Amino acid sequence: MSSPSISARPAPDVLLGFSCALFTYLSWGLLPLYMKQVAHVPFAEVIAHRILWALPSAALLLLVMGGMPSMRLALRSPRIIGMATVTALLISCNWTVYTWAVINNRTLDTALGYYINPLVSVLMGVVLLRERIARPLVIAVVLASIAVGILTVQAGGLPWVSLVLPASFATYGYLRKTLPVEALPGFTLEALILSLPAVAYVAWLTASGSSHFGIDATDTFWLIMGGPITALPLVTFAIAARNLRLSTVGVMQFIAPTIAFLIAVFVFGEPFSLTRGIAFGFIWAGLIIYSWSGFVNARKHQTRR
Template sequence: MSEIAGKPLDESRNDALRGFVFAMSAYAMWGFLPLYMKLVAHIPATEVVAHRVLWSLPVAAVILLVLGRTSDVREALRSPRTLMMAALTAAIISCNWGIYVWAIATDRAVETALGYYINPLVSIAMAAIFLGERLNRLQIAAVCLAAVAVVVLTTDAGGLPWVSLSLALSFAAYGILRKTLPIGPSQGFFLEVLILTLPAIGYLGWLAFSGEAHFGPASPTDMLLLIGCGPVTAIPLILFASGAKLLRYSTIGIMQYTAPTMIFLIAVFVFKEPFGGVKAIAFALIWAALALYSWSMLREARQAKK
């Protein structure tokens, strides 16, 4: 029987198919997430994020129990260095969540789409700066086009497109730092939400005490929506982590444009956010940059295969 990288051909194909289903399911959930976040737009972003943390914990815990990976978490809890790094990545991802929730609530979903389009380009730029990775000519050209798009938006708005840049920079930093955690993706996510749970409970307790909480029997719809923030946060992250393990990096790199494309379409055609003129030019530059970036990844993958 033919083999690929030490695996039978049929097994490799099955792994790739399962990885594709996992990753595409995650991107589809992320793509439709603005529709869910719009339902809680009347609730402050900080309260929504606190509930995302709180209700993600039991989902992540159940998945770890099913996978039998709890021993890894126990070891991580005994490592001060791992706990410090997890606290840092948890702080970064919670800021990313907060900006995202606020942007959707304030009709800036187009800017969130732009941020997640820019993200892979920011990631390769940060890898070059902080990890010493070399960029090829196509990647350099892609980063330059993205920079021109930011300049175009800045000139038009009279200030930096901070929502897009904050989302792109925070998620890129999270991705780079997350690699330093000596723990698997599912275990790492559980550890992050575990660290964030105590401040989340404290904040939600303060809201309840002050009478400002939206969670309670007086508003059952809000209560159910806030509980649902846990599964819609945890499940796509864990699906993505499972898919990424089974797919080539170049495949994941191409698939990652699915979510921002869906967010963009929802923003323009469902939320009816304005799009035209300068924004259209900026997005055209970003799409051209992503085309160059994707081509460079595919070319590298082919060369590596040869």
């Protein structure tokens, strides 16, 4: 028996997609500023509260936007629940690494990771979908590989933060597109799945007297704010992906790591050595080639229509 049909996909709304993409990438770019507000809280507790408070935020949006019927259909499908469990684990891995990195003064590593992200998506298309890769994209991937090699030599090991972040998010994006449920019900389902271990962990912290929640008003406020800060951009990201061309989303996603890069260097004062500057130079060169290639292909597509 086939899984239930959640909803027919509406015609693309470009203005809605652009607005959602802009909000998403501005929110993700500014996220390190939020993380610094809770940097004294153990990162596992921060993640648990992001999950717990994201669930009511998403559920409220779901109720207001009339998505409860789709949510009920999704909960009746073991296949959808299984797929959502996989995507939930992937996004929680991404959150964990990102939170740890920012709290531990490695925001530049997160910026590099999200600069690499579109190139990882290209490689996934080649490996998983057997897509043909154009020569400009080959050059971009080679330049990114050189950058990773430079950073590996400098650090004496692979820049794991900069690799895990794009790998986990690109895989999440790929699988999320195959999940037969709209953006908001899909994220709400993911948050519901993740809330089970999060509740258990927070309850254990409370029982052991280690919790920061409810002890200090400022800490409590920022931990609660982690919910909407987490939920809204993920929902708007999924909406943008469904309403914009891949080339448009690909170019706009550079907004977030650029803001994070500027915050890391000029606000947090993270060291930006000559070696790291050279590595970023290779990445930026690759991204220029990547963006130009996408722009040219989009223009050709429009001309043929």
